[in-house]
Amino acid sequence: MGHIFMVPKTIISGTNVITELGQHIEGKGTKALIVTDQAMVTFGNAAKVEDALKKAGIPYVIYDGSNTEPTDKIVDAGLKMYKEEKCDFIIALGGGSPMDTAKAIAFLSVGGGKLRDYMHKSIDFPVPYLVAIPTTAGTGSEVTKNTIIADTETNVKMLLGGPSIIPSLAVVDPSFTMTAPPKVTAATGIDALTHAIEAYTSRKAQPLTDIFALSAIKKIHKNLPVCYKDGKNEETRLEMSLAALEAGIAFTNASVTIVHGMSRPIGALFHIAHGASNAMLLPACLRFAIKENTARFAEIGRIMGVADANTPDAEAAAAMAAEVDRFCKEVGIQTIEEAGVKRDDWYASLSKMADDALESGSPQNTMRIPTKEQIIDIYKELYK
Numbered sequence: 545m546g547h548i549f550m551v552p553k554t555i556i557s558g559t560n561v562i563t564e565l566g567q568h569i570e571g572k573g574t575k576a577l578i579v580t581d582q583a584m585v586t587f588g589n590a591a592k593v594e595d596a597l598k599k600a601g602i603p604y605v606i607y608d609g610s611n612t613e614p615t616d617k618i619v620d621a622g623l624k625m626y627k628e629e630k631c632d633f634i635i636a637l638g639g640g641s642p643m644d645t646a647k648a649i650a651f652l653s654v655g656g657g658k659l660r661d662y663m664h665k666s667i668d669f670p671v672p673y674l675v676a677i678p679t680t681a682g683t684g685s686e687v688t689k690n691t692i693i694a695d696t697e698t699n700v701k702m703l704l705g706g707p708s709i710i711p712s713l714a715v716v717d718p719s720f721t722m723t724a725p726p727k728v729t730a731a732t733g734i735d736a737l738t739h740a741i742e743a744y745t746s747r748k749a750q751p752l753t754d755i756f757a758l759s760a761i762k763k764i765h766k767n768l769p770v771c772y773k774d775g776k777n778e779e780t781r782l783e784m785s786l787a788a789l790e791a792g793i794a795f796t797n798a799s800v801t802i803v804h805g806m807s808r809p810i811g812a813l814f815h816i817a818h819g820a821s822n823a824m825l826l827p828a829c830l831r832f833a834i835k836e837n838t839a840r841f842a843e844i845g846r847i848m849g850v851a852d853a854n855t856p857d858a859e860a861a862a863a864m865a866a867e868v869d870r871f872c873k874e875v876g877i878q879t880i881e882e883a884g885v886k887r888d889d890w891y892a893s894l895s896k897m898a899d900d901a902l903e904s905g906s907p908q909n910t911m912r913i914p915t916k917e918q919i920i921d922i923y924k925e926l927y928k
Contacts, residue, residue: 547750549797550707552676552687557716557789559782562592562677566600568713572673573633576604577626579646580637581611587723589679593637605629610638610645613701613811613818615694616659619648626653633673636711637720639732640683640692640818643676647691647709650674659693659702664905667706676711679720681771681784682732682819684739684792686714694812701808703904710796716789718781726772728819730875733768735819736760736788737868738826742801743794745833745840746909753798756790758847763787765848765871772875802914803829805906806922809897814885823877827869828925834861836912841865880927890927894920 554568569576576597584590585608597604607622626634626649636646648659650671655662676686685691690705724732740760743753764787767780775781803825810821834841842857845864855863880890898919901907907914914922 547752549750549752550689550710551793552711552714554712555687555714555716555789557786559719559778560717562596562715562717562719565593565596565675565715566602569602569633569673569675570600572712573631574603575629575631576602576633576635577622577629577631577649578604578606578635578637579610579622579649580606580608580642582608583611584608584638584642584679589720589723590637592720593635593677604635605631610642612641613694613815614641614645614648614692615696617696619645619652619659619693622646622649623652633675635675635677636685637677637679639678639680639728640685643678643683643685644691644693646674646676647685648693648704651709659704660695660698662704663702665706667704667708669708671708674709674711675713675715677715677717677720678785678788680724680728680732681718681721681781681788682735684736684788684795686711686716687789687792688796690796692808692818699812700900700903701812703808703906714789716785718778718785721781721785722776724775726775727876729775730768730772730877731817731819731823732788733764733771733784733875734823734826734872734877736784736791737764737768738803738822739791739795739800740764740787741826741830741844742803743791743798744844745837745911746798746801747911748909749798753794757794757798758843760787760790760794761844761847763790769874799909800906801910802833802907805901805904806897806919808904809893809900812900813893813897814883814889816883816885820878820883823872824880824883824926825922827865827872828922830865830868832914832918832922833910833912834865885927887927890923894923897923
């Protein structure tokens, strides 16, 4: 069986390429909905997009309501504005939350119904032209076919997606990431690392995704600590932006595995940012997954420089897991307890979180497929 490999139709990258936006969206629509959050307006990032649209003579309206992990209510409010303002294409500006919100607005504007209607379905019908401009180097949402939206009635983070919601245009401009504070830089950077590691070790990995995944891992391992300590370092910000892009391309084609499956319930129940919850889980999940995929994890260890060609796979894989643990600590990743979650609340939620993780389908992409009991054991590791 052959492999399918999908990427956006157009990707532009480089410092200040936002000034070239107009020439790439000419004729794509008559009025844009800019989906973003209030911080992007405050930091002046939205103004950069507005300037580009004004120069191109393209009308627009701003929806800045995507200030938290996106919910169905946030999407509905954005969709209402899209329709009332008679917009016909969408520009997402921000981290994963505005991008996920924009993707959901795009397909709901055509398909109708409720978001939960699209669970376990492939979104493959035409949607409005979608532009994605990341302001963090992490989610890779600018190149992916997925969106994660919380259902406020069921308290479940829904993984929705299909080829139609891969953005038509990705604008990767590291100047937008300069405003990200160290904590956000770290969480989103580890999110990108998670994407790359999971893509490389997924059951659905393929030769093309391997190339992007390993390149992303190498870039992140080298550059994230520098970005974390010096957010104004333009060279490393560019490298991290490209790494997040590569990791996004890798996982949208190879899928994620156990970490993302277990991360979504944490975000839904305890409102911890997606990148942060991935980072909290990553070392423990790697220790679990290594057992039946040792050679691949060993190769990651060699890419990270903690093993070489002469190191036996088992030792190289173990060194990789230890290095990821150390790396997360170096960039200030918190524990579940440090994030403010109470122990009793955590343990009372274990069964639901495990069920929701398995329901997402992501853990089943792991070479060592976990049982519910094993997932609960990993959750317990995070809060002993």
